[in-house]
Amino acid sequence: MSTTGSSNPEYVNARVRARRAALFSDDEYRKLVRMTPSEIARYMEESEYEREINELGSRHSGVDLIEYSLNRNLAKHFNDLLGFSEGRMYDLIARYLRKFDAWNVKTIMRGVYSGADRESIETDLIRAGEFDESFLDRLLEASTIEDVITSLDGTIFGDPLEAALEDFEETDVLVPLENAVDRTFYEELLADLPSSEAIDLYREFLEAEIDFRNARNALRLARSGADIDPAEYFIEGGRLFNARELEGLVQSPDQLVSTIRDSSYGRELSGPLDELEDADSLIAFERALESVLLKYSRRLGNVYPLSICPVVAYILMKEREVENIRAIARGREAGLSEAEIEGELVIL
């Protein structure tokens, strides 16, 4: 599809509503939590995931089969979204789904960097973004990081990666390249967004996502004690922090928590923030952020049913479904109790 021409939000949203109705319900999650991994695979075979389970059944088994089937199904649905959207709608959806392009670029760079063979890199790709099969094949043929970056010339990741290449060559670690890819994805989300009531609210949602990403990264750094320049991890575009403020807040985690508490997110995050002050782990807080973001997207979707908002809400819900099923299967495989697994799920 193309970014030019008229947009078709009504059609896209009608299709999205049908797909949203097919997502697993709370009751189905409760059923899955009591199953073994092979029972989960069997259950999936009789659901929405039938085709992927059958296609991948000869190559993978156990929880790997479940995980790869989930990824492939996710990719299929998101490619469909790009397929039936047009004009501005396509542009907005594609921007959001470029997170999978970013994932694929990082996966290929990590594979090349660690000397993995082409087949194992290919298995780990999630073909849900804008890059088509032939472009991904070209990237997979690259034998060095420089080749990967050269092949990305002309995409949104090309120039930022070129700029980060020098850092990579100096340090020989992937951090500058991976950060460049992720930062580009987030910054492109907000670049040149048109103005309308629905888009303005959508912008607020994206800003919240960036704020949450900055907040969790700042908390991770504050807890790890690593001395990293904020410019390396800060994403522009959020409302809550700027790079300089964040640098100071990383040195003082209590101040960072009170800044989040005093912000517009404070009311919804007050419970997780209270727990965070006594907890050794950030995991519960990250889960709370994901849950708040998911609720936010759903609320936006209900306010503007014929905009990009319900589509993004669906994307997040589908991702959450994939993550929940994977968590249940891996949790069962690792012998976690039902209560422990239910505690890890984000269900609205």
Add this chain to the structure above:
Amino acid sequence: MAEDVKPTRKNLMAIEDRIELSERGHDTLEQKRDGLIMEFMDILDQAQDVREDLNANYETAQRKLDMARAMEGDVAVRGAAAALHDHPEITTQSKNIMGVVVPQIESSKVKKSLDERGYGLLGSSARIDEAADAYEELLETIILAAEVETAMKKMLTEIETTKRRVNALEFKLLPDLYENQEYIEQKLEEQEREEIFRMKKIKAKKEEQEAEEREAEAESAVEATVTSD
């Protein structure tokens, strides 16, 4: 066997020298064994603590990894691991504890800060950080456990060897030497007694001979006197 030894004074002296040397060796080895046992008990306590830590750290690390694989996906965890640049390294040296050479393992690049792990901060999560932290902690404990348990095993082998040597001296070599010493001493005393007896016999025979000679001389003197008369 005592009967195999020639009961000579030279052999007795040689055996006495060996007894003295063996007794000294026995005392020294006994002291070494006791010292090794004391050192071993210290290392054993340490090894027990390290083993407990190892089990606890393994449980924690495996749980964190399971959680990271569950919530982030196996692919994301593998990807983060593939980004690692500086792999942990170990160097081994040795130190001497009471004559036992035990390894001293130094590790580097095991514990890493967030920026040294190779994966980008923006696209990863605290679950991966915590799994990596827990595995780094586990790796450090494994290295310490390898050092302590190897030292413990080497000490145990040395204690066994020393104990066998002490026992061999105490229950085999020294009793044999004492037996030989006693045998030679008895034989020499017997030889001495036989010699004395023989000398006495010779002396008595000589005295008898002399008496006979004197008697014969007296008789011949008497005969000469009678003839002259």
